[in-house]
Amino acid sequence: MRPDGTLWLGRNLAGPAIHAEAGGSRNRIGRQTMSISITSRKSITAGAVGFALSLATIAVHAQNAPLAAPCNQFDTVGGGALGVSPGPVGPPLSLGFDVGSGQCNGSFTAARPAKFPSSHGVGIELAMRAEQRSIGQVPNNSGNYLVETGADLTSNPEKPRAWWNFQHSIAYGGDISDLDSLCFVIRTDAGSSVPGPSTDMLALRPVIDDRNNQPNSTLTYDDLYQTSQNPVFGWFPGGYDMNEEGAWTLTLTALRKNKTAEVSICIHTPNAVCGPPPSSKPKDVKARALACK
Numbered sequence: 001m002r003p004d005g006t007l008w009l010g011r012n013l014a015g016p017a018i019h020a021e022a023g024g025s026r027n028r029i030g031r032q033t034m035s036i037s038i039t040s041r042k043s044i045t046a047g048a049v050g051f052a053l054s055l056a057t058i059a060v061h062a063q064n065a066p067l068a069a070p071c072n073q074f075d076t077v078g079g080g081a082l083g084v085s086p087g088p089v090g091p092p093l094s095l096g097f098d099v100g101s102g103q104c105n106g107s108f109t110a111a112r113p114a115k116f117p118s119s120h121g122v123g124i125e126l127a128m129r130a131e132q133r134s135i136g137q138v139p140n141n142s143g144n145y146l147v148e149t150g151a152d153l154t155s156n157p158e159k160p161r162a163w164w165n166f167q168h169s170i171a172y173g174g175d176i177s178d179l180d181s182l183c184f185v186i187r188t189d190a191g192s193s194v195p196g197p198s199t200d201m202l203a204l205r206p207v208i209d210d211r212n213n214q215p216n217s218t219l220t221y222d223d224l225y226q227t228s229q230n231p232v233f234g235w236f237p238g239g240y241d242m243n244e245e246g247a248w249t250l251t252l253t254a255l256r257k258n259k260t261a262e263v264s265i266c267i268h269t270p271n272a273v274c275g276p277p278p279s280s281k282p283k284d285v286k287a288r289a290l291a292c293k
Helices: 201-208 282-290
Strands: 006-011 017-021 032-036 056-060 109-111 124-132 144-146 164-172 181-190 223-229 247-256 259-268
Touching: 109 259, 124 247, 124 259, 164 247, 164 259, 181 201, 181 259, 181 282, 201 223, 247 282, 259 282
Parallel strands: 144 259
Antiparallel strands: 006 017, 017 032, 032 056, 109 124, 124 164, 164 223, 181 247, 247 259
16 A cells, blocks of 8 residues: 555566546445556556556456345356355355455356366356446346446446446366457447457456455365456546447456357347347357457
């Protein structure tokens, strides 16, 4: 912690130091804000903590109001216990999904390919979902998530956040850094907000991994990487219009020893629909994975 209240994250050997904001309002844990631009791991200096995403601002965000009802226990991830974050550290009590404060597991869309190579034979689990910011997950309708336009009314009016967040969960039977590629891309199917290019999630991990008390494995998986992101956090370089109807297809692809795993979800507002899902042809899935190498 610096005297000015900022957290020191480290220095990008190729550029200026990167900092994280400390503090925030109720239940806000681990918020980080930094200016970064898109790049691939090829151009990142070894040991650099800084990363760039579209010359915009990305923030680590993971906070929710206490839930009045029990956590939804359907479509869970992480191979750990259920409960409200933050949870106990380490197996057998570690939570399958543990980011920020007040978060629950459930409502994820996940891919768990049986033959994906891993150190301990349990493979990989790639999962995503949408949530109402500061409230909790929205229902999973076969990979489709209905969200609302407008701002999250609990956010700072001077720095408004969109009504919805999207969240990643990557769980692996080994070290996630051993993956050959972990690539995330947003496709706009309706609306005028244009997303940035494919994002190298391995390079970005030091900046946006929200999982509490890392390293924090579960009974099933050795390494878990989990995030909670808002669309205004730099994912749309030209700006995200939170008052406009829209639909977006989000795709997360992993590559290891020429084997791929991939999951896609649709997030849309009431009067917009997503287009067809991405092609599942092996060559197309591999091309999406290689977009970040």
